[in-house]
Amino acid sequence: MKTRDKILDTSLELFNEKGYGNVGNREIARYLNISPGNLSYHFSKKEDILIHLLNEFRDNNSNYYNVYHQGVPSLDAFLGLMKNIFHSQYKFRGVYIGNQFVQMDVASSGQFDYVQNASARLENFRQIFTDLVAHDYLKASESGIDFLVSFISLFGRFWIQEVFLLQTENDEEKIIRHYLKILKKQLSMFATKKGKKSIKKFSLKNFIA
Structure with missing residues (x-):
């Protein structure tokens, strides 16, 4: 493994742990047994x-969304998408947005537009729920879709924080x-x-009562 990749893997491990x-x-350098100058x-x-x-976290999630959109909409497929997203959030929990130090460094760097990314995700969810209504998997008015978008936005951001708060x-x-x-x-x-x-199909495949 290249030094650059070792640095990234070790950094994520330490961010997740501490x-x-x-x-x-x-x-990070001490953990890798390299000099600070090398890092x-x-x-x-x-x-x-x-x-x-x-960026790696964003790209992983984008791939999951792209796979979902290539298929036929269903609640089974949507829950499968969210399962992958949750695993991704868990993997990158140490740098997941919501941490005040992460937010400050993201804002100061100007290299990662969190607001733009978050807005794009919300529009993506709106389209997903609209398609699920159109394909007769959900019954929801415009206000119902608004609620689902708001719910998934809050739930998707804060479930991981609850996990490590309660431990x-x-x-x-x-x-x-x-x-x-839930x-x-x-x-x-x-x-x-x-x-x-469709929900029952997902539950049976994933052993969720």
């Missing part, structure tokens, strides 16, 4: 590591199944008969 604000470049050759500032990881479970699969269960129950309130069958 929090972004509690890890500095010297600690700064690849990344002159910690913020550069952060931006690279955030009652360390098993990633169990954690994500728990939050998928999500599918919310969706079931808007689901048509066809939609409920």
Whole structure:
């Protein structure tokens, strides 16, 4: 593995374990047994590591959305999309937006437009829910779609923070199944008969009661 990739992997591991604000470049270098100068050759500032990881996080999620959009809309497929997104958020939890130190460094760098990315995601969700209504998986008016977009925006941002605030479970699969269960129950309130069958299909495949 190249030194640059080792730096990124180790940084993410340390950010996840200790929090972004509690890890500095010297600690990353010490953990890798390389000199601070060697690290700064690849990344002159910690913020550069952060931006690279955030871009990787964004690109991973974009790939998941692209795969979803290439298929036929269904609640089974949508819940599968969210399962992948939750795993991605868990993997990058140490740099996931919501951390005040991350927010400050993102804002000061000018290299990652969080507002633009967040706005694009909301429009994406609006289109997804609109398509699910059109394909008879959801029954929702415009205000219902507005509610679902707001719900998924809040839920998608804050579930991961609740996990590490409460720290009652360390098993990633169990954690994500728990939050998928909450999500599918919310969706079931808007689901048509066809939609409920699609949710059940996802539940059976993923062992979610």
